Structures are given as C-alpha cells and as structure tokens.
Amino acid sequence: xxxxxxxxxxxxxxxxxxxxxxxxxxxxxxxxxxxxxxxxxxxxxxxxxxxxxxxxxxxxxxxxx
Numbered sequence: 001x002x003x004x005x006x007x008x009x010x011x012x013x014x015x016x017x018x019x020x021x022x023x024x025x026x027x028x029x030x031x032x033x034x035x036x037x038x039x040x041x042x043x044x045x046x047x048x049x050x051x052x053x054x055x056x057x058x059x060x061x062x063x064x065x
Contacts, residue, residue: 008061015050015058022058023047 015022026044033041050058059065 005063007063011058011061015062017062017064020049022050022055022062024050 015024025047028036029041029044
C-alpha cells in the first residue's frame with residue numbers, strides 16, 4: 001500500500017489557499033531595512049496572489065491537485 005503524499009512543509013508555511021487562488025507574502029522584508037525607503041517598505045506590506053506562471057509548482061508542493 002503506498003504511503004500518503006506529504007505536503008512540502010516549507011511551502012505550507014509560506015502559502016495559504018483562498019477562495020479564488022493562493023496568497024503569499026512579499027519578499028525582501030526580513031532584514032537590512034535601514035537602506036530601504038519608507039515608501040518601499042510600505043508597499044511590501046500585506047499579501048498578493050501567486051502568479052499564474054508559478055501556480056503549478058505551488059499547487060504541487062501543497063498537494064492541492
């Protein structure tokens with residue numbers, strides 16, 4: 001009997017499934033923020049949708065299909 005397929009644990013921490021797609025956080029917001037402008041840091045807040053070009057890889061890692 002085959003084993004259960006496991007979800008990629010790194011991807012599970014970074015992506016969340018929504019009703020219309022998959023959301024992700026912005027990159028470049030973790031450290032060395034002093035040289036970054038306030039406007040740029042403000043624009044990196046919040047979440048975005050995963051790009052359709054990357055959707056296949058993300059779905060495979062999260063075992064959605």
